[in-house]
Amino acid sequence: MPTDLDTWLHIIYAYLHDISIAVYIGGAVAMEFVLGPAQGSIPPAQAQVMGQKTADRFLWLVWGSLSLIIVTAFFRLQHMGYITSDWPFFESGLALSEDYGRTIWTMFALWCVLCVNGAIMTFYLRPRLAGRLKAGTTSAGVQASQQAKMEAAKWIERITRADLVIAVFIALLGASLKWGGLL
Numbered sequence: 001m002p003t004d005l006d007t008w009l010h011i012i013y014a015y016l017h018d019i020s021i022a023v024y025i026g027g028a029v030a031m032e033f034v035l036g037p038a039q040g041s042i043p044p045a046q047a048q049v050m051g052q053k054t055a056d057r058f059l060w061l062v063w064g065s066l067s068l069i070i071v072t073a074f075f076r077l078q079h080m081g082y083i084t085s086d087w088p089f090f091e092s093g094l095a096l097s098e099d100y101g102r103t104i105w106t107m108f109a110l111w112c113v114l115c116v117n118g119a120i121m122t123f124y125l126r127p128r129l130a131g132r133l134k135a136g137t138t139s140a141g142v143q144a145s146q147q148a149k150m151e152a153a154k155w156i157e158r159i160t161r162a163d164l165v166i167a168v169f170i171a172l173l174g175a176s177l178k179w180g181g182l183l
Contacts, residue, residue: 020072077094
């Protein structure tokens with residue numbers, strides 16, 4: 001029989017997990033449907049500064065949310081008895097032969113995709129947007145730099161849209177767990 005502490009821990013894990021998902025999806029929606037169109041209506045130099053400042057803050061939310069999602073998911077599964085300290089760590093409920101297990105593993109794989117996409121944007125594409133020109137750069141160099149920044153911005157936009165779709169799909173899969181999983 002669960003104790004009051006077990007009940008409260010389950011509530012806290014679920015609350016933090018759901019809030020983290022809401023922050024991730026809500027932030028992605030805001031970036032896609034609010035910030036993106038707003039940047040298109042202001043001068044390019046201001047749009048770049050606005051994009052840089054909001055992206056810097058948004059990245060903290062993204063990485064914090066992704067971290068909290070996986071940690072609270074682990075604790076929730078452990079609390080429900082799916083993850084044990086004995087070998088094997090995962091009980092039969094998380095086996096790929098079970099709908100619940102396939103759904104959990106699919107959600108985990110998609111969470112990994114979100115992390116890889118986030119790493120690509122954080123460590124590969126964003127530095128290309130922030131690059132500054134050196135004194136004495138030729139007009140061809142300026143044009144090449146602008147082209148590279150535009151290409152990086154397009155890829156960030158594509159990845160952000162894909163992440164939004166993936167995150168919503170993960171949330172729907174998570175909701176399906178109430179009925180035993182979808183897959």
